[in-house]
Amino acid sequence: MGNEKLFCKGGGCTAKLGAGILSRVLERLPKFDKDPALLIGYDSKDDAAVYKLTDEVAVVQTLDFFPPMVDDPYTFGQIAATNALSDIWAMGGQVKTALNIVCFPEKSDLNILGEMMRGGAEKVAEAGGVLAGGHSIADSDVKYGLSVMGVVHPDHIYANNTPQTGDCLVLTKRLGVGILCTANRVGEASAEAMEAAIASMTTLNKYAAQCCRAYEVHACTDVTGFSFLGHLHEMMDGAHSCRIEAGAVPVFSEALRHADEFLLTAAGQRNRNHTGPFVRFENVPFAMEEVLFDPQTSGGLLVALPKEQAAALVEDLRRGGAPAAVVGEVTDSEDIEIRVIG
Structure with missing residues (x-):
């Protein structure tokens, strides 16, 4: 390629909006009185939202989806699901349920869609969760991921911004x-x-x-x-x-x-x-x-x-x-x- 920089449009997490753009948008969202049970919400930069239900149980919610970064649909489904499930563990939680998020061209081969979702379903099962449903829309491009719910003890949440000096x-x-x-x-x-x-x-x-x-x-x-x-x-x-x-x-x-x-x-x-x-x-x-x-x-x-x-x-x-x-x-x-x- 010589010395020329190649900036490829790609799938996976390369498809995310840049952190700077996202921060500017989030700063403009209206501010409401915070529910005290919302332990971690969109006003933080953490990996998932955490909502306290009882003194023993808090719900961890996250979602992630993106376009393919590999050619094989089964492998892509595995990668997309693995990526989406990750935020639950990053918060110290355990996976419970997942919902498919699917964008797919109606006229494309439905076997591709099936293989993609099979890869995702296998990873949800490996995670110890239950695939409980989902939502699909017709789109010009393929995108896939999961909305995931997990649980964590309110006293044992891993925040992303609480390191200590010397760690x-x-x-x-x-x-x-x-x-x-x-x-x-x-x-x-x-x-x-x-x-x-x-x-x-x-x-x-x-x-x-x-x-x-x-x-x-x-x-x-x-x-x-x-x-x-x-x-x-x-x-x-x-x-x-x-x-x-x-x-x-x-x-x-x-x-x-x-x-x-x-x-x-x-x-x-x-x-x-x-x-x-x-x-x-x-x-x-x-x-x-x-x-x-x-x-x-x-x-x-x-x-x-x-x-x-x-x-x-x-x-x-x-x-x-x-x-x-x-x-x-x-x-x-x-x-x-x-x-x-x-």
Whole structure:
């Protein structure tokens, strides 16, 4: 591709509106008296809404859907469902029910729709949930996802912006799937790299979340369309800073090569534009910068927990097959929010 940047229009979480645009819209929504039972709502930047029913039970609600980022409809259904289910675990909850969200051209092959929904249904079942229905509309383009309901104890919610100074930051999946999917669309990604990326995108965060329950998690989010650095920026929330060791971050190595070839996404550039002012890179290669801004589809959990517990959590996660690593630590607020050290 030479030195020309290729900004591909793509599916998955690359299709999300940019964080900057979304923030400007949400700021203009009318403000109402807050229901005290709404523990987490749209006025936060968290992964899902949480509504308290009793002293023991709160409902976690989320939804996510997007266009395909892979050709196979069954695989796409699996990825879309895995991504949508993730927010429940990012909040510390357990999946209970899910509803299909489907946009599909009426004149297209309905076997494609069936395979897509079969992939999603299997992931809901693996999550321990019940597929309870859904809604479909005729559309010119295919889109699929889920509305998901889960439960969590009101005292055990994982917020995304409550880390503590001294916490270690643990990431549970590799970064770079957005760049790999972009490269795949133009025939540049290897079959081996795409197989590994698909395996990552179809791995439920349920298993990582089960490991986390044994530890004192201070904050948690899943890394999706706003990129590792974008979601990290939301976690710091203007109250803390952090240092990230670029060499410790788990990455698909082929994604670095494609980033050097400028096989990038428009969504990655939007992430850089929005989050870049809060980040200082120190001796970090361009390709690694791009991976850290890369929109992830069905990415891993980013967890803040006490330093003395981090190594044990990583060991538990790796024992379960996750490529987890301690990637940095939380500090008091400094002159720059996120320092990434090469």
